């Protein structure tokens with residue numbers, strides 16, 4: 001088996017990126033990610049995105065270069081790009097959640113909320129910590 005990497009970035013959602021546009025992004029994910037063996041999660045709020053991609057370095061960097069050019073978001077900031085031993089989201093060719101309402105969830109700790117907000121604002125976090133916080137938010141969102 002080849003090398004496995006994860007890439008995390010955050011970005012600002014453009015106002016023209018309506019929910020219908022997000023649906024189109026998910027259609028692209030469904031079409032393109034399986035053949036590149038890319039898995040991960042895409043989360044958004046009203047004004048931000050955070051995406052976690054995992055797969056072969058060549059594939060995820062190629063996709064990231066394409067995504068960066070997408071006019072539906074701006075200020076794309078890479079938060080993490082490191083090798084991983086195994087996939088965190090092996091069955092998601094792009095799991096997708098709206099995390100905009102999560103501040104009201106009581107089973108996420110204040111510390112985790114703070115970390116998540118920091119990430120979505122484009123601040124890098126310690127590698128493993130960032131993945132566990134993302135996972136928690138993903139699993140708690142609808």
Ligand SMILES: Cc1cc2nc3c(=O)[nH]c(=O)nc-3n(C[C@H](O)[C@H](O)[C@H](O)COP(=O)(O)O)c2cc1C
Nearest residue numbers: 025028029031032033049051066067070072073094
């Ligand atoms: C926040 C965000 C995340 C995206 N994630 C992916 C992705 O995981 N896979 C993908 O193929 N396209 C993704 N896109 C869309 C790409 O930028 C691009 O529009 C798409 O890959 C074009 O492919 P298509 O013409 O085959 O649909 C994303 C776009 C945005 C704004």
